[in-house]
Amino acid sequence: MLGNGIILECRDLRKTYGDRVAVNGVSFSIRRGETYGLLGPNGAGKTTTISMICGLLERDGGTVVVDGKPMSPSAVDAKAVIGYVPQDLAIYPDLSARENLRFFGQLYGLSGKTLSARVDEVLEVIGLADRANDRADSFSGGMKRRLNIGIGMLHSPRLLVLDEPTVGVDPQSRNAILDTVDTLGGQGIAVLYTTQYMEEAERLCDRVGIIDEGRLKAEGTRRELVALVGQRDRIALSAQGDLEATARAVSALDGVEQVNRHEGGLDLFVKDARRMLPQLLSTVANAGASVSAVEVVEPNLEAVFLHLTGKALRD
Amino acid sequence: MRAALVIAFKDLRQRLRDRSLLIFGILAPLGLTLILNSVLGGTDGSFMPKLAVFDEDQSEVSRTFVEDVLGQLVTEGYVEVTPAASAEDAENLAEKGDVSAAVIVPAGFGQAVNSGQPAEVRVVGNPDSPIGRDIARSIVDDYVREVNGVRLAVALVAGSGGEASDPAGLAQKAVQMPSPVTLNLAESEDRQLDTKTYVAAGMAVFFLFFTVRAGVMSLLEERRQGTLARLLAAPISSTTIVVGKSLASFGFGLLSMAALVIASTVLLDAHWGDPIGVAALSIAAVIAAMGITSLVASVAKTEEQAVGISSTVAVVLGTLGGSFFPVSQGPAFLAKISLISPHGWLLRGFGDLAGGGGVGDVVGAVLAVLAFGVVTGGIAVLMLRSRGIAR
Numbered sequence A: 001m002l003g004n005g006i007i008l009e010c011r012d013l014r015k016t017y018g019d020r021v022a023v024n025g026v027s028f029s030i031r032r033g034e035t036y037g038l039l040g041p042n043g044a045g046k047t048t049t050i051s052m053i054c055g056l057l058e059r060d061g062g063t064v065v066v067d068g069k070p071m072s073p074s075a076v077d078a079k080a081v082i083g084y085v086p087q088d089l090a091i092y093p094d095l096s097a098r099e100n101l102r103f104f105g106q107l108y109g110l111s112g113k114t115l116s117a118r119v120d121e122v123l124e125v126i127g128l129a130d131r132a133n134d135r136a137d138s139f140s141g142g143m144k145r146r147l148n149i150g151i152g153m154l155h156s157p158r159l160l161v162l163d164e165p166t167v168g169v170d171p172q173s174r175n176a177i178l179d180t181v182d183t184l185g186g187q188g189i190a191v192l193y194t195t196q197y198m199e200e201a202e203r204l205c206d207r208v209g210i211i212d213e214g215r216l217k218a219e220g221t222r223r224e225l226v227a228l229v230g231q232r233d234r235i236a237l238s239a240q241g242d243l244e245a246t247a248r249a250v251s252a253l254d255g256v257e258q259v260n261r262h263e264g265g266l267d268l269f270v271k272d273a274r275r276m277l278p279q280l281l282s283t284v285a286n287a288g289a290s291v292s293a294v295e296v297v298e299p300n301l302e303a304v305f306l307h308l309t310g311k312a313l314r315d
Numbered sequence B: 001m002r003a004a005l006v007i008a009f010k011d012l013r014q015r016l017r018d019r020s021l022l023i024f025g026i027l028a029p030l031g032l033t034l035i036l037n038s039v040l041g042g043t044d045g046s047f048m049p050k051l052a053v054f055d056e057d058q059s060e061v062s063r064t065f066v067e068d069v070l071g072q073l074v075t076e077g078y079v080e081v082t083p084a085a086s087a088e089d090a091e092n093l094a095e096k097g098d099v100s101a102a103v104i105v106p107a108g109f110g111q112a113v114n115s116g117q118p119a120e121v122r123v124v125g126n127p128d129s130p131i132g133r134d135i136a137r138s139i140v141d142d143y144v145r146e147v148n149g150v151r152l153a154v155a156l157v158a159g160s161g162g163e164a165s166d167p168a169g170l171a172q173k174a175v176q177m178p179s180p181v182t183l184n185l186a187e188s189e190d191r192q193l194d195t196k197t198y199v200a201a202g203m204a205v206f207f208l209f210f211t212v213r214a215g216v217m218s219l220l221e222e223r224r225q226g227t228l229a230r231l232l233a234a235p236i237s238s239t240t241i242v243v244g245k246s247l248a249s250f251g252f253g254l255l256s257m258a259a260l261v262i263a264s265t266v267l268l269d270a271h272w273g274d275p276i277g278v279a280a281l282s283i284a285a286v287i288a289a290m291g292i293t294s295l296v297a298s299v300a301k302t303e304e305q306a307v308g309i310s311s312t313v314a315v316v317l318g319t320l321g322g323s324f325f326p327v328s329q330g331p332a333f334l335a336k337i338s339l340i341s342p343h344g345w346l347l348r349g350f351g352d353l354a355g356g357g358g359v360g361d362v363v364g365a366v367l368a369v370l371a372f373g374v375v376t377g378g379i380a381v382l383m384l385r386s387r388g389i390a391r
Helices: A046-053 A076-081 A097-107 A112-125 A141-153 A171-185 A199-204 A224-230 A242-251 A271-288 A301-309 B002-015 B019-039 B060-077 B087-096 B109-116 B130-159 B169-175 B195-216 B220-222 B229-233 B238-268 B275-299 B303-321 B332-340 B342-354 B359-387
Strands: A006-017 A020-031 A033-038 A063-064 A082-084 A158-162 A190-197 A208-213 A215-220 A232-239 A255-261 A265-270 A288-298 B048-053 B080-083 B101-105 B124-126
Touching: A006 A046, A006 A190, A006 B101, A020 A046, A020 A063, A020 A190, A033 A046, A033 A199, A033 B087, A046 A063, A046 A158, A046 A190, A063 A265, A063 B220, A076 A082, A076 A190, A082 A141, A082 B229, A097 A112, A097 A141, A097 B002, A112 A141, A112 A190, A112 B002, A141 A158, A141 A171, A141 B220, A158 A171, A171 A190, A199 A301, A208 A255, A208 A265, A208 A288, A208 A301, A208 B303, A215 A301, A215 B332, A224 B060, A232 A242, A232 A271, A242 A255, A242 A265, A242 A271, A242 A288, A265 A271, A265 B101, A271 A288, B002 B019, B002 B195, B002 B238, B002 B303, B019 B195, B048 B060, B060 B080, B060 B101, B060 B109, B087 B101, B087 B124, B101 B130, B195 B220, B195 B342, B220 B229, B220 B303, B229 B238, B238 B275, B275 B303, B275 B342, B275 B359, B303 B332, B303 B342, B342 B359
Parallel strands: A020 A215, A033 A190, A033 A208, A082 A158, A158 A190, B048 B080, B048 B101
Antiparallel strands: A006 A020, A006 A063, A208 A215, A232 A265, A232 A288, A255 A265, B101 B124
16 A cells, blocks of 8 residues: 555546547545545546556556556556446346356456355345346346446455446436445445536545546545635524524624525525534524524535536536 | 456356357257258268260170279269160250269260270260269260270280280280279378268358357457456456457367267268367367457457458358368369368368378368468457557
8 A cells, every 4th residue: 555545646647549638647646445536527538547547548648556556457466456347337248147246256366255255245235136146137227237336346446446337327226326335435445436426426525536628627525625616605594583683693703704684594604614503503592593494505516617617517 | 377267168158148159059050061961962971973874886895884884883882873765865864963964975986996086975964963074074084095095005016016926015005004994082182071071071160160250259249348348457467368268269169160070970970080180170170260250350340340251251261162062073273272261171181081091191281270370360469469459
């Protein structure tokens, strides 16, 4: 492992196809147990970046180091660290779920009881234990997607790379996939997750890199990204009592930038709603108002993306 | 190597499951072998031409040809003879296809021979039976040469004073004359397989290209279904993937050839000859099929294109090489052209083995067939490397 618990380090990645620059100087790193999202629209360079990270594609420039091992298409040791889940389904339709898992498990060096036990575990995790011996071509789209992810997880990789795993998936299966990915971080597995869905990045990722036209425009936690573009949180208070006095009291609080009073409550624009919420509620109570509901609305990554690139994620 | 075997067994499982190995590797060639064998009527495994014969001359010389020469061939089981009522009757039988050829000894044949005048025997062939026609022509040619030899001997004797004053000299000249009528059936240069074995060998070699194709094309199939990316992301080298696929193709091919050899031996009483020689030729055949099919796969842009081109190549090479008809029985140039195809070398090799040859007799054929595989396979590997299998 690299210093500071870093399991993946990319520096100045570059890839061109003829005159088209697909990836232009992308750099980022991922720590153990961290879920890192690459958020960007179609054609932003996400899949090309992942292909270079997984050793599927030769780089034109830059370096990729996985768990201290330099990555290249022939770097067998580095590849063993990664679990790769491609964007398109990569399963054998004429093999059963168990046969698919066993095959790829064997390629990653698993065998015997270890392989069997791990296959059973993964089948449970992806919810296909009761269909383990059915051919994959008899599965629904969501089940195939789950199997696709299961294969990537099978050898207990230290870094799981998922390339837009929820594209074309029904809402129920999508939730199941997101739940599965959500639990991986807790198991100490680092996850690199590419998506064009802002809500997925917000839900899953500890840090997000915003990529567009082959360049990493910005990266950080959601809060850091929001702060980067000067966005503020909104707190909607539903309250009764002396709202005018309450508005004056909260306006004096450090971090409150704007207070709007309206019938039934107050709208406050603050720098960090979560941090200051306890103090805010205490101040409101001391001012003689009673709070019946609180809603915190944080600026989302869609707004950040729009600010950074001048276009919406789905453009 | 373990990973390569894992890939090979996975491919084998898939091919067994989709039945392509069973269909292209065993059922199709075996079925066609049975059908063609039935059509060609080879119940005893040999091709026996039927000749209609009309002796218009009825001289001692013509009777010698009909009764002694042809009679001996009938006795030995080389030809079947049907006496015709007239020259027209004989010709009609040939034209209708009832016989392979009509042999007509015209009136005056014996007298012409005895007087040293030009003499001829007419052979009317059935256009649909070129082999039978050629055999009839060969018999007649041999007999005419024999007769000419006799005439020369007579002339020599007459030139020496009418008596055999130099028996030793005459004997020496007689030795140099053509031998009595024979059929050139199994000389070393063009030994022929019996019909059953020929058809089985032709079909086995022809379908081998389709059987092996399933393995070679699976690389394109992996790319289409996205699993190639996953294989390339696994901790194995791209060479391991190619070796695994090659092992699978090789296994499919050998399995198919072995099944065909065993099935045709058991079901049709085909005679393949020396098993080591058959194994050597079969292995070479599989390698050639793999090389040629790999080359096609490496130049094709899509899986569908590769399938189309490889099918065309298989049919062209099979036709040229004699998988469907014995080109060695046709004009000489066809026999030569057949050697630009591995099928031609293979059938020639199998013919040598069936004719009693051993593995030493087919070394040339094995090397020639291997050369097809090595050269085409080598080009395919270079092309795959230059393009990158993970395009």
